[in-house]
Amino acid sequence: METSLALVGLQLQPSYLPCPSRRASTLLPANFFTDRRHLPLSYLKLQNQRSLISSRPQVACTICRGTAVSNSETFELDDIDWDDLGFGLVPTDYMYVAKCSKDGNFSKGDLQCFGNIEMNPSSGVLNYGQGLFEGLKAYRKLDGSILLFRPDENALRMRMGAERMCMPAPTTEQFVEATKMTVLANKRWVPPPGKGSLYIRPLLMGSGAVLGLAPAPEYTFLIYVSPVGNYFKEGLAPINLVVENEFHRATPGGTGGVKTIGNYASVLKAQSLAKAKGFSDVLYLDSVHKKYLEEVSSCNVFVVKRTTISTPAIKGTILPGITRKSIIDVAHSLGFQVEERLVSVEELLDADEVFCTGTAVVVSPVGSITYLGERVSYGKTGVGAVSQQLYSSLTSLQMGLSEDKMGWTVELM
Template structure:
């Protein structure tokens, strides 16, 4: 990939119109587990395809995890990332659930730094977007029966993205699905298992065909408690109270989610992890979603059983205040008093 083709593609980059699609960068990082379950000898290599055995556990049984982070360009030209150690810890939690060895927190963060530095020219200019960082951990070793792989691969690649979601300047329209649960008790909804996402492709596609932005899923037992949107956590705001469903096995413990809870409390709000029903959602003042891809994004309306409810959006909202605060920290324009930011250069 390096050389003429990569340089030509880079030279044609329109940083003002990045969008949200695949843009290969120069390098990726790869590291494989040893027989004793440890990882070593990771390396930066040119981005491109690589070989994997047809008997690999990831291809046959979906033994795999992914993470997502963003690197931001500051106004001074430097580059920083946000709470990478939390992603490392979440990958370890998921690896334990799927019986995979995982890199240490130090190995994970060091690998992320290496791959960003190797692709530093692909970090968009300040205010134009971010460099999305996608770590993967998967069973690459060969198996035949239903069992964990004897070897796992840790891989990281990057992709520049636009600021696709902009707080309250563009709001989401959600369809509340009353039939298909996203996650089940005892399942893998609480980890970033690669097989969590394809089962919702169809219902999300159908919702988008009807003009909705995404789908909000309810619990699998009583079908009345709010859980998650297809790829992000959900929050409601009512007066001085902010609620988000508890991460008790079917809810992904999002890094942005955790950060927003802390920041909201710092602002004097009562931010809690608590079950709430779809009826409570429809009575909320504000609704917003959080995640690496969406950041923090306002929900303008939700539809449940043909009933549409509009929520407050705009500059004078808590959603916008939290958006400005967290993105300001991530981009280096608001002071980081919590030690969340890690400088790359």
């Protein structure tokens, strides 16, 4: 399905596909997940078939021209190849949309069929980049239930970013409830355990028309989802980074510390050049001294030396990653000393291990860093011991394979 914004004309054409899956499906009993006697054998069979079972929610469709199925008595089996998921958009069934006018209060919002949206050519987000986005994930547990990971933290970060961008934001409660609603409406797209996750993308954008430079008069809060696999094609395998000297991701006093849409377009040039040379991504230095680590294009970075883990301090130019925050807490619980401070590029080159963190990658070990033409490699056995330990600890918690002593997960279904 074409999901890009067509900026020709005044209207972006919606999808005319019906909300029910565009794929072939098989109906199964509604008690398949709730009757635990059926689960183990049937679930193993479903995994072998690379399939997923989920119920169809009862939703009033307001975008698509087809008739939405609202039969909650059946489940549908999707034929997606769960073993072949990359990190790309897979159009799902529903998205959540809420509006906010000048009073600053968002409407209750509703679920609509996933598809293109209508937007005025003079909207604030298209003309002045007045927009934020978030990213979080939902995971399928072995018993068929679904876990969200720290959605309240994403809500708080969006509110912080909205204040910087002169935008109203949904309350934490509305954000979390809207996230739950969207995931449940698309729950048949949550991959089976170990096959990936459901990536959740909340957007906050100035959708109202504004010609002169000013905050938009109307805002849209939208959430869509897509099943995803690994962000880097290497998966949990070492990636190769190059330190960037010419381009900078953020500057003091700018918006590098909030998840505004404009932060990411600026990294595309350096990232494209790096990938053309065979690197996985780019590691940026600070724009003032050009010697202190900041972050990778969309990930935070950590440096390991013996039992100490160091990461650049949050000082306005670095995004306060939720996975970053979680990894710091997990590392403390495992007995590591964690330092948040200025980390020089020289320390990076002398490290025992280096790894990145982010919602999309979770933990991604770094196999090599190239700086001023000099390549430094880390370890000879692939994934470093610290990276592996932190990855295993965090993902086990996210997937419900270990007890959540942190109180970070929210269970659905």
